Amino acid sequence: xxxxxxxxxxxxxxxxxxxxxxxxxxxxxxxxxxxxxxxxxxxxxxxxxxxxxxxxxxxxxxxxxxxxxxxxxxxxxxxxxxxxxxxxxxxxxxxxxxxxxxxxxxxxxxxxxxxxxxxxxxxxxxxxxxxxxxxxxxxxxxxxxxxxxxxxxxxxxxxxxxxxxxxxxxxxxxxxxxxxxxxxxxxxxxxxxxxxxxxxxxxxxxxxxxxxxxxxxxxxxxxxxxxxxxxxxxxxxxxxxxxxxxxxxxxxxxxxxxxxxxxxxxxxxxxxxxxxxxxxxxxxxxxxxxxxxxxxxxxxxxxxxxxxxxxxxxxxxxxxxxxxxxxxxxxxxxxxxxxxxxxxxxxxxxxxxxxxxxxxxxxxxxxxxxxxxxxxxxxxxxxxxxxxxxxxxxxxxxxxxxxxxxxxxxxxxxxxxxxxxxxxxxxxxxxxxxxxxxxxxxxxxxxxxxxxxxxxxxxxxxxxxxxxxxxxxxxxxxxxxxxxxxxxxxxxxxxxxxxxxxxxxxxxxx
Amino acid sequence: xxxxxxxxxxxxxxxxxxxxxxxxxxxxxxxxxxxxxxxxx
Amino acid sequence: xxxxxxxxxxxxxxxxxxxxxxxxxxxxxxxxxxxxxxxxxxxxxxxxxxxxxxxxxxxxxxxxxxxxxxxxxxxxxxxxxxxxxxxxxxxxxxxxxxxx
Numbered sequence: 001x002x003x004x005x006x007x008x009x010x011x012x013x014x015x016x017x018x019x020x021x022x023x024x025x026x027x028x029x030x031x032x033x034x035x036x037x038x039x040x041x042x043x044x045x046x047x048x049x050x051x052x053x054x055x056x057x058x059x060x061x062x063x064x065x066x067x068x069x070x071x072x073x074x075x076x077x078x079x080x081x082x083x084x085x086x087x088x089x090x091x092x093x094x095x096x097x098x099x100x101x102x103x104x105x106x107x108x109x110x111x112x113x114x115x116x117x118x119x120x121x122x123x124x125x126x127x128x129x130x131x132x133x134x135x136x137x138x139x140x141x142x143x144x145x146x147x148x149x150x151x152x153x154x155x156x157x158x159x160x161x162x163x164x165x166x167x168x169x170x171x172x173x174x175x176x177x178x179x180x181x182x183x184x185x186x187x188x189x190x191x192x193x194x195x196x197x198x199x200x201x202x203x204x205x206x207x208x209x210x211x212x213x214x215x216x217x218x219x220x221x222x223x224x225x226x227x228x229x230x231x232x233x234x235x236x237x238x239x240x241x242x243x244x245x246x247x248x249x250x251x252x253x254x255x256x257x258x259x260x261x262x263x264x265x266x267x268x269x270x271x272x273x274x275x276x277x278x279x280x281x282x283x284x285x286x287x288x289x290x291x292x293x294x295x296x297x298x299x300x301x302x303x304x305x306x307x308x309x310x311x312x313x314x315x316x317x318x319x320x321x322x323x324x325x326x327x328x329x330x331x332x333x334x335x336x337x338x339x340x341x342x343x344x345x346x347x348x349x350x351x352x353x354x355x356x357x358x359x360x361x362x363x364x365x366x367x368x369x370x371x372x373x374x375x376x377x378x379x380x381x382x383x384x385x386x387x388x389x390x391x392x393x394x395x396x397x398x399x400x401x402x403x404x405x406x407x408x409x410x411x412x413x414x415x416x417x418x419x420x421x422x423x424x425x426x427x428x429x430x431x432x433x434x435x436x437x438x439x440x441x442x443x444x445x446x447x448x449x450x451x452x453x454x455x456x457x458x459x460x461x462x463x464x465x466x467x468x469x470x471x472x473x474x475x476x477x478x479x480x481x482x483x484x485x486x487x488x489x490x491x492x493x494x495x496x497x498x499x500x501x502x503x504x505x506x507x508x509x510x
Numbered sequence: 511x512x513x514x515x516x517x518x519x520x521x522x523x524x525x526x527x528x529x530x531x532x533x534x535x536x537x538x539x540x541x542x543x544x545x546x547x548x549x550x551x
Numbered sequence: 552x553x554x555x556x557x558x559x560x561x562x563x564x565x566x567x568x569x570x571x572x573x574x575x576x577x578x579x580x581x582x583x584x585x586x587x588x589x590x591x592x593x594x595x596x597x598x599x600x601x602x603x604x605x606x607x608x609x610x611x612x613x614x615x616x617x618x619x620x621x622x623x624x625x626x627x628x629x630x631x632x633x634x635x636x637x638x639x640x641x642x643x644x645x646x647x648x649x650x651x
Contacts, residue, residue, distance in 0.1 A: 296550075297550060345533070345630070385580055386551055386579060400632065412635065460547070462547050511617070512573075517574075518559070518560055518575070519575050519577070520574060525580070528577065533625055534629055535621075543563055543572070546556055
């Protein structure tokens with residue numbers, strides 16, 4: 001079968017302390033109840049500097065400068081063991097918040113983002129020399145319609161605009177897009193514009209770091225957890241085209257796919273199907289970051305005297321293309337899925353998304369070199385009471401191997417160690433879900449270090465209060481065997497005709 | 511301990527989710543009056 | 552513990568009382584499970600939700616504690632794998648503390 005391949009992947013992180021404090025929902029909920037609460041008083045002391053965010057080992061792993069195996073060797077807590085890191089990464093970059101606010105204005109099509117004059121001029125200068133963004137057409141927006149500090153204060157105080165802070169100063173705001181439509185409120189618009197801007201950064205990174213040309217992109221699937229629309233169609237869409245428009249993908253169309261944290265895995269399956277069916281040759285899956293989740297567990301981090309580690313917006317882009325005989329393939333004949341009737345117990349979920357597809361492909365659990373389930377950074381989730389999420393997933397996979405008699409119970413932890421990796425993604429919902437490993441996996445497979453990995457997305461559908469169902473999708477990413485099926489084998493056809501002629505001649509003689 | 515009780519379930523997405531606990535509680539002869547699943551990620 | 556869930560537990564306690572009503576947890580980890588047990592017993596120690604300073608006196612159990620009361624086949628199908636994944640003893644010990 002001619003499987004589609006993963007031709008490239010890129011990643012972006014944006015440090016966003018201002019948005020953590022003013023727009024993260026843990027903080028906005030707290031502010032509603034008590035604007036002088038102890039948490040809000042203490043939180044600023046726990047915010048990291050940009051340099052601290054850059055040298056934070058999991059962030060360096062996310063942008064590809066160190067591998068998950070390197071990260072495993074670095075003692076925890078990682079925030080006390082910084083590495084020499086760079087903001088530019090093999091697979092992407094870490095951006096500071098001031099530049100990102102500039103990028104938000106660049107991608108804003110409705111003049112909702114207002115930046116203070118001198119701040120705007122400052123970030124324009126920085127973005128003009130940005131290696132990936134300097135050619136973005138709408139950078140000229142940073143010459144236009146700045147605001148004064150007074151205007152910003154007035155917009156925030158009287159027009160319910162969302163404040164944008166940098167270094168403790170009010171440097172801008174996002175206005176509401178409608179006077180009373182809640183779907184276009186300033187909170188929603190800020191989240192959506194930040195999501196779009198971060199997705200643009202990831203896609204621009206991919207276009208810069210791989211040989212994909214923007215005009216060759218046929219289809220874009222966006223898979224974050226935001227909704228864009230007005231009160232008559234709150235989730236109307238379309239983030240995908242809005243992102244592609246900013247990146248010069250003039251020949252692409254696209255749409256949005258949603259399934260909570262499992263969205264990216266669904267999107268990859270859809271992209272693979274579009275390519276393998278021959279409908280489109282180059283499909284990009286893209287996901288931007290989530291401002292609401294910034295500082296989601298910061299109450300626990302503050303209480304435990306830790307830095308507020310959830311200060312990063314995450315984004316990614318993955319390029320799926322036709323089989324080139326080189327890049328790792330997606331085994332579309334063994335896609336795992338949590339069926340509506342699968343049940344909600346952890347073993348039912350894991351059986352549906354891990355062992356069912358392995359059975360289909362004829363593999364044992366231990367035939368997969370690495371599993372990439374939800375790669376949440378444990379340093380963020382453990383203090384919040386969620387435990388080490390990737391580790392728990394690895395134990396579940398190993399426990400299934402025990403139940404299936406593939407390994408002994410005493411070998412459970414050994415198996416976890418062999419196919420597991422430490423989590424290194426920020427808790428941005430859909431961002432950790434398997435995809436952060438794709439860039440590393442592609443490198444490792446191309447270098448022959450591993451043969452096969454399983455990318456697993458899991459989603460908590462019950463949070464939407466429409467269904468109690470869970471969700472999950474998985475896909476196997478595997479070394480390319482180098483054989484490309486061109487669809488028409490001339491030699492085979494010649495032999496078939498010769499056989500038929502011979503049979504015909506024989507029948508005629510008899 | 512369970513029979514005849516009213517039970518409120520607080521499941522955990524990364525531990526045991528609500529619906530799995532619900533199956534157990536019902537099978538043990540108690541009445542589920544509330545079931546939810548918390549999510550920290 | 553989720554603030555909305557605190558409100559729901561409070562309402563349920565008003566309706567059924569702390570003799571008939573019990574809380575069953577599925578927490579992944581000892582500390583968080585203990586925190587939930589403490590919240591429904593003596594009040595929200597983080598003072599964030601509707602149960603702050605409210606002592607309902609509700610008893611909370613982790614589902615692992617009901618292994619012997621749940622039919623074996625159901626427990627096997629729904630829970631057993633997670634016994635290999637989570638730290639059962641640590642979680643149960645912590646949750647028990649708040650029933651004394």
